[in-house]
Amino acid sequence: MKFNTKVVHGGQKNVDPAYNAVMPPIYQTSTFVQSSPGEHKGFAYARSANPTRTALEKAIASLENGKYGMGFGSGVAAIDAVMKLLKPGDEVLTSTDIYGGTHRLFTQIYADLGIKFTFISMQEARNMERFINQNTKLIWIETPTNPLLHLIDIQAVAKIAKKHSILLAVDNTFATPYLQQPLALGADIVMHSATKYLGGHSDVILGALVVNESDLAEKLYFIQKASGAIPGPQDCFLVLRGIKTLHLRMQRHCENAKAIALFLKQHPAVDQVYWPGFKSHPNHHIAEKQMTDYGGMIAFTIVGNQKEKALQVLENLKIFSLAESLGGVESLVGHPASMTHASIPKEEREKMGVVDTLIRLSLGIEDHEDLILDLKQTLDNVGS
Ligand SMILES: *Cc1c(COP(=O)(O)O)cnc(C)c1O
Numbered sequence: 016m017k018f019n020t021k022v023v024h025g026g027q028k029n030v031d032p033a034y035n036a037v038m039p040p041i042y043q044t045s046t047f048v049q050s051s052p053g054e055h056k057g058f059a060y061a062r063s064a065n066p067t068r069t070a071l072e073k074a075i076a077s078l079e080n081g082k083y084g085m086g087f088g089s090g091v092a093a094i095d096a097v098m099k100l101l102k103p104g105d106e107v108l109t110s111t112d113i114y115g116g117t118h119r120l121f122t123q124i125y126a127d128l129g130i131k132f133t134f135i136s137m138q139e140a141r142n143m144e145r146f147i148n149q150n151t152k153l154i155w156i157e158t159p160t161n162p163l164l165h166l167i168d169i170q171a172v173a174k175i176a177k178k179h180s181i182l183l184a185v186d187n188t189f190a191t192p193y194l195q196q197p198l199a200l201g202a203d204i205v206m207h208s209a210t211k212y213l214g215g216h217s218d219v220i221l222g223a224l225v226v227n228e229s230d231l232a233e234k235l236y237f238i239q240k241a242s243g244a245i246p247g248p249q250d251c252f253l254v255l256r257g258i259k260t261l262h263l264r265m266q267r268h269c270e271n272a273k274a275i276a277l278f279l280k281q282h283p284a285v286d287q288v289y290w291p292g293f294k295s296h297p298n299h300h301i302a303e304k305q306m307t308d309y310g311g312m313i314a315f316t317i318v319g320n321q322k323e324k325a326l327q328v329l330e331n332l333k334i335f336s337l338a339e340s341l342g343g344v345e346s347l348v349g350h351p352a353s354m355t356h357a358s359i360p361k362e363e364r365e366k367m368g369v370v371d372t373l374i375r376l377s378l379g380i381e382d383h384e385d386l387i388l389d390l391k392q393t394l395d396n397v398g399s
Contacts, residue, residue, distance in 0.1 A: 286315070
C-alpha cells in the first residue's frame with residue numbers, strides 16, 4: 016500500500032466489529048464485561064488496552080512501517096517509557112539540540128536516577144564513536160532539530176548503534192512518516208509527539224512509539240500498562256482523524272515553508288534563513304538522502320543583534336500567532352531564546368546559534384501569498 020492510501024486505511028480494517036462504523040468508535044469505558052474470569056474479547060481493563068487506542072496504535076505503526084505501536088498521554092510520556100528500559104549506571108548518547116522537554120526529562124529526572132547522559136553534536140555521525148563505551152545502552156536523536164533544523168544521518172548513526180548493540184531511538188515529530196521513516200533506515204524505536212503534525216489541529220496532547228522487534232515491543236507494552244501513562248479514547252480518536260489528512264497537510268506545510276524561505280532569503284531585514292531545502296544548508300545532502308521533502312519549519316534571524324527588533328517583527332504579525340508548539344493547520348511564530356530555549360544559559364544558547372534575533376516559524380496550511388504579505392508588512396517596518 017502506498018503512503019497516501021495508508022494514512023486513510025493503514026491498520027484500519029474492521030475497526031468496529033459491532034456495527035461496521037467507518038471510523039473507530041470512541042470506547043469511553045474503563046472496563047469490559049468478562050463471560051468468566053479471564054475470558055473476554057481481547058479487552059479487559061482500559062489501561063491495558065482500549066479499542067480506540069488500539070486502532071490508533073495500529074494506524075501509527077502502519078505509517079512508520081512498524082509492527083507494534085503504543086499510545087501515550089503525551090510525547091514526553093512516550094520518551095519516559097523508553098527511558099524505563101534503562102537501569103542505573105546505563106548511559107545515553109544524545110545530541111545537544113534536542114527538544115527542551117526531552118532535555119529536561121533527561122537531566123532533571125533520569126540523571127538523578129543514575130542514568131548518565133552525554134550530549135554531543137551528531138551532524139557528523141563518525142564523530143560519535145569515541146563517546147561510546149560498554150555502558151552506552153541508548154542513542155537518542157531528533158532530526159530535523161529544533162529550532163535550527165540541523166539534520167542527523169539516521170542510517171549512519173544506526174550502523175554505529177548496531178555495531179555496538181545499542182538501541183537507537185528517533186524522535187520523528189518534526190519530519191513525520193510522510194517525510195522520513197526511521198525504522199526503514201535502521202532505527203529500533205520511533206517516537207512521536209502526535210500533538211504536532213499527526214494530530215495536526217492543535218487540539219490534543221498525545222505521544223506514540225513504534226517498534227519492529229517483538230521482545231522490545233513486549234517490554235514497552237509492559238511499561239505502558241505498568242506505568243499507566245496512556246491517552247484517553249477521545250484523544251486517540253482526534254489523532255486518528257488528524258492522520259487521515261496527514262499527507263495533504265504535509266504537502267502544503269512543505270510548499271508554504273519553501274515559498275516563505277525563498278521570500279525571507281531576499282528580504283533586506285533578514286540575515287540567516289534556516290531551511291534544509293537550501294543547497295547551502297550544511298546538512299542539505301542528508302535531507303536529500305533520507306527525507307522526501309524539507310518539512311514545514313523555518314527559522315531566521317533579523318539583521319543586527321537587537322532583540323527588540325526581532326520582538327517587534329513577531330509582535331506585528333497578524334496571521335501568524337505567537338505560541339509554543341508546531342505542526343497545526345495554523346501558522347505559528349516563536350522566539351526560541353525567550354520561549355522554548357529560555358532555560359538554557361544565554362552564553363550556551365548563543366554558542367548553539369539560538370541568538371536573540373532568531374525567529375522560528377511553523378508554517379500552517381493557509382495561502383502562502385497571505386503569509387508572505389503578513390511577513391512583508393512587519394519586516395518592511397523593522398527598524399522604524
Ligand atoms: C512537542 C515535542 C515533544 C514533546 O511532546 P508533548 O506531546 O508536548 O509531550 C517531543 N519532541 C519534539 C520534537 C516535540 O516537538
